[in-house]
Amino acid sequence: MLLFVLKRLVYVLPIALGVSLICFALIYLAPGDPASALIPDNTPPAVAAQIRQAYGLDKPLPVQYLRWLGRVLTGDFGLSLSTRRPVISEVIPAMGNTFKLAGGAILLACICGIAFGTRAAYRSGRAADRLIGAAAIAGISVPQYWLGMVLVVLFSVNLGILPATGMGDIKSESLLAELRHLILPTIALTVVPAGLIARSVRSTVGEILGQEFVQTLHANGLPPSRVFLHIMKNAAPPALAVIGLEFARLLGGSILVETVFSWPGTGFLLNSAIFTRDLTVVQGTVLALAMFFVLTNVLVDVLQMLLDPRFKRARAASGAWQ
Amino acid sequence: MTDHAVELPVDGAPRAWVRRPHGYWGGVSRRLSRDPTTLVCALILTTVVLAALLAPYLDLADPYRTSVIYRLKPPGTPGHLLGTDELGRDLLARLIYGGRLSLLMGFVPVLIATLVGAVLGILAGYFGGLVNAAIMRTMDVFYAFPSILLAVAISGVLGGGVMNGLFSLTLIFIPSIARVSESITMGVRTQDFVDAARVTGAYPHQILLSHILKNVIGQILVFSSSLISISIVVAAGLSFLGLGVAPPQAEWGLMLSTLRPTIYVAPLNAILPGIMIFITSMCFNLMSDGLRNAMDVKG
Numbered sequence: 001m002l003l004f005v006l007k008r009l010v011y012v013l014p015i016a017l018g019v020s021l022i023c024f025a026l027i028y029l030a031p032g033d034p035a036s037a038l039i040p041d042n043t044p045p046a047v048a049a050q051i052r053q054a055y056g057l058d059k060p061l062p063v064q065y066l067r068w069l070g071r072v073l074t075g076d077f078g079l080s081l082s083t084r085r086p087v088i089s090e091v092i093p094a095m096g097n098t099f100k101l102a103g104g105a106i107l108l109a110c111i112c113g114i115a116f117g118t119r120a121a122y123r124s125g126r127a128a129d130r131l132i133g134a135a136a137i138a139g140i141s142v143p144q145y146w147l148g149m150v151l152v153v154l155f156s157v158n159l160g161i162l163p164a165t166g167m168g169d170i171k172s173e174s175l176l177a178e179l180r181h182l183i184l185p186t187i188a189l190t191v192v193p194a195g196l197i198a199r200s201v202r203s204t205v206g207e208i209l210g211q212e213f214v215q216t217l218h219a220n221g222l223p224p225s226r227v228f229l230h231i232m233k234n235a236a237p238p239a240l241a242v243i244g245l246e247f248a249r250l251l252g253g254s255i256l257v258e259t260v261f262s263w264p265g266t267g268f269l270l271n272s273a274i275f276t277r278d279l280t281v282v283q284g285t286v287l288a289l290a291m292f293f294v295l296t297n298v299l300v301d302v303l304q305m306l307l308d309p310r311f312k313r314a315r316a317a318s319g320a321w322q
Numbered sequence: 323m324t325d326h327a328v329e330l331p332v333d334g335a336p337r338a339w340v341r342r343p344h345g346y347w348g349g350v351s352r353r354l355s356r357d358p359t360t361l362v363c364a365l366i367l368t369t370v371v372l373a374a375l376l377a378p379y380l381d382l383a384d385p386y387r388t389s390v391i392y393r394l395k396p397p398g399t400p401g402h403l404l405g406t407d408e409l410g411r412d413l414l415a416r417l418i419y420g421g422r423l424s425l426l427m428g429f430v431p432v433l434i435a436t437l438v439g440a441v442l443g444i445l446a447g448y449f450g451g452l453v454n455a456a457i458m459r460t461m462d463v464f465y466a467f468p469s470i471l472l473a474v475a476i477s478g479v480l481g482g483g484v485m486n487g488l489f490s491l492t493l494i495f496i497p498s499i500a501r502v503s504e505s506i507t508m509g510v511r512t513q514d515f516v517d518a519a520r521v522t523g524a525y526p527h528q529i530l531l532s533h534i535l536k537n538v539i540g541q542i543l544v545f546s547s548s549l550i551s552i553s554i555v556v557a558a559g560l561s562f563l564g565l566g567v568a569p570p571q572a573e574w575g576l577m578l579s580t581l582r583p584t585i586y587v588a589p590l591n592a593i594l595p596g597i598m599i600f601i602t603s604m605c606f607n608l609m610s611d612g613l614r615n616a617m618d619v620k621g
Contacts, residue, residue, distance in 0.1 A: 018463030030479045137611065141604035143555045145562055146578060146596030153589040252468025256559045260582070270471075271563060274478035286475045290467045297466075 004305055008298050016294055020072065023287040024065050027279050077284035082276045087284035090269060095251075095288060098258070098265030102250035104182060105189035110243055112190070113197025118232075120198070121205035132198060139195025144253075148188035148260035155184060185261040189254055193246035200242045204235045237304045244300030248293040346540075353616040360612035363605040370602060374421030383412035385419045385572050394588040405591045407577065408584050413591060417598055420572035423484065424599070427566065427573075428554030428606075431488055435495035436546040442496070443503025444538060448511055448530055458504060461497040469494040470556055477565040487566040491557055495549055502545045506538045540617055547610040551603040558599045574599050 043051075052058045059067070071078070077087035120132040155162040163181050208214065208231050217227045255267025262268065266285050273281035354360050373380065383402070389410030397405040397413075404413040446457040464472070476490035510516065511534065519529050558575030560566035567573040569580065577595040585592040 014459065015462050015466050018460075019466050022463065022467075026475060026479050029476070031481065137607050138604060141551055141555075141600060141607045143558060143596055143599045143603065145559060146593065146599060149578070149582060149585060149596065150593055153585055153593060157586055157589055249468045249470075252471030255470060255474055256562060259563060270474065270478070274474070274563075274565070279479065282475060282478060286467075286471060289471055293468050294466045 001305075005298075005302055008301055012294055012298055016291065019290045019294060020069055020287065021065070023283050023290065024068055026283050026286065028061075030277075030279060072287065077287070078280040080273075080278055080281050082273075082278045082281075087280050090281060091266070091284050091288050094264060094266045094269040094285070095292075097263065098251055098254055098267065100182065101185055101189060101254055101258070101263060101265060102247060104186040105250055105254075106193060106243065106247040108186065108190040109193035109197055109246065112194040114201050114239065116194075117198040117201025118205050118235075120202045121209060124206055124209075129202075133202070136195040136198040136202075139191045140199070142191050144188050144192060145256040145260050147191060148185065148257050151184045151188055152260070181261075181263075185254075185257050185263050188257050188260070189250055193243075193250060196246060197239065197242055201235065201239050204238045205231060208234050233307070237308045240303055240307065241300055244296055244303075248296040251292060252289045350540075350613075350616045354612060357612050357616065359608050360616075363608045363612070367602065367605050367609070370421055370598075371425060373418045374425060377415075377418050377422065380418070382415040382418060385411060385415040386570060387411060394584055394591055396588065397590060397594075404594060405588070407581055407591065413594060416572040416577060417574070417595060420574045420577055420595065421598070421602075423567050423571060423573040424554060424558055424575070425602070427484065427487060427491065427557035427561075428550055428602070431491035431557070432495055432546055432549045432553050434488075434492045435499055435549075436542065438492075439496040439499025440503045440539070440542050443500040443542075444507045444530065444534060446500070447504040447507025448526075448534055450508075454504070457500065461500045464493070465497040465501070467494075469552075470559070473556055473560060474563065474565065477560055482565045482568055484567055487557060487560050490560075491553055494556075495553065498549070499542065499546060503538065503542050506541050507534060510534055510537045544610070544614050544617055547613055548607070550610070551606040554603050554606065555599060 049058070057064070068078075075088060077091065079085065080087050080090060083090070116132045116136070120129040123129045162184055214227060214231065217230060218224075222230075251266070254263075254265060255270055257263070258265045258267035259271050266289060270282060270285045273279075273285065389406070392399075392402065392406050392410040394408060395402055395406045395410075397403070399405055402412050402414070404417065407413055407416065442457050442461070446454040467475075473490045473494050476493060477486050480486040480490070516529060516533055519533050524533075557566060558573070558578070561573050561575030562579045564576075564579065567576050569576060574595040578592075578599075581588075581592040581595065
């Protein structure tokens with residue numbers, strides 16, 4: 001078990017390095033010299049060279065990368081180009097806010113997706129199955145940012161019962177106010193993962209229902225509720241893979257919904273950083289989110305292994321990394 | 323395309339319909355043409371695509387002509403069937419013209435990514451070893467980013483514009499297509515007919531082109547077709563953020579973004595472009611599902 005976790009972490013190291021390399025390269029992908037953001041126009045060349053030297057921008061790229069990596073590993077993501085505050089102090093609160101959204105959304109998506117997916121599998125081919133299938137495909141096709149706007153029109157403009165944007169003033173208002181601000185963006189984010197989870201659960205449970213062990217359990221006189229537990233246990237690992245992936249994707253993909261609702265999370269931070277050309281903040285946010293994505297994948301693998309030891313053997317046989 | 327379909331590694335056993343004179347693809351198209359959902363979706367998409375292509379020849383208002391008096395007229399206003407936008411431009415005309423860029427930005431990235439990703443994946447799956455490691459480990463790194471995040475970050479750093487948008491969208495689809503292609507190819511490579519070809523002295527390029535490619539391309543296309551709807555939604559999302567198409571061009575995501583401040587005044591006008599994104603994305607998803615069923619591909 002411990003060996004498996006360690007192995008996964010060792011496998012993930014080169015990927016994490018690659019991710020950091022891409023994040024480092026992001027700044028050099030931008031048109032123009034990265035130093036140009038630091039050096040005002042009309043700076044005498046001698047002063048410009050000094051600034052370059054001070055920031056280490058005169059060194060060869062591999063050296064710059066290693067220095068940057070060393071700083072990142074100690075938690076120093078550099079300074080924001082526009083606010084001059086450490087990037088890390090902007091990214092961490094934003095990540096917290098995004099977690100609230102993504103956490104609520106994935107929870108809701110799990111409940112809906114698993115309940116409806118299982119129901120559809122049990123009612124295979126009947127009206128309920130088709131209805132759930134249609135709803136699920138509508139769910140995965142929805143542009144979340146548009147759904148957010150529709151929700152605002154319905155609940156804020158027409159009914160006037162929920163706030164349209166923002167997070168509320170946390171200091172003066174209660175937890176309830178913050179929850180009210182959370183409702184609409186959470187629903188907007190829930191729909192796509194709920195549809196994906198429902199479809200995945202539908203196909204997994206449907207497959208399991210056709211297996212012989214289910215018949216055997218029934219034939220042995222096990223009550224249907226107990227048989228159901230066996231089915232769920234077998235359906236859990238693949239469902240978990242989808243859920244883990246979707247959670248991580250929500251963290252990175254909530255940018256559009258956060259923009260619609262002006263929710264002060266990572267997406268909002270990234271968006272405003274892009275428009276102020278604050279490249280260090282862009283880099284820091286992307287790096288933090290991608291690293292989280294990588295770690296979630298490892299966690300999902302470990303959980304899958306805990307639930308179903310067969311995964312370990314299958315993985316060992318194929319020699320696959322991911 | 324028909325000769326090798328018998329060995330299609332769907333689940334091993336050749337199926338009765340494969341033997342019919344129509345061949346494999348004949349069977350697929352026959353089953354597709356009998357699926358009502360696919361037909362309806364195909365009809366809707368054909369209408370949208372044709373309208374977008376033939377927009378200049380339709381009797382439409384000028385999508386760029388602004389009018390201060392006719393701002394945010396509700397749908398049904400005489401002369402403006404779907405109303406007008408925040409600058410008084412005709413919404414119907416802009417939605418139809420907007421389909422050009424929206425569909426282009428949804429379709430082209432998947433097309434290019436399929437070409438690149440399939441070549442990379444098939445090579446990796448067929449040759450294995452170092453080639454596989456070099457290609458697939460690189461893909462793993464790109465796969466480690468949530469796709470929307472990567473697209474936004476790359477477009478954001480490069481700056482807006484259609485070309486940069488197409489580039490970043492293509493980049494986010496290549497890794498998943500390469501992965502799927504690799505695993506399908508690995509499944510086919512170990513089949514007897516490939517060994518037989520090798521034993522009879524076929525060159526690797528002959529095996530790749532005439533044995534492997536024909537047997538993997540169908541499943542790869544099914545997977546790629548499922549990405550078109552994501553591509554349309556994400557492409558419009560980039561423009562929505564101001565990272566794709568630049569104003570005053572008509573594009574659904576951009577229209578949604580410029581109409582957003584008006585949702586308190588003219589909610590119906592403001593959500594119209596989103597309905598277009600939703601309908602096309604859903605039709606592509608349903609058609610991809612239909613294709614998957616018709617081809618009997620699992621997963």
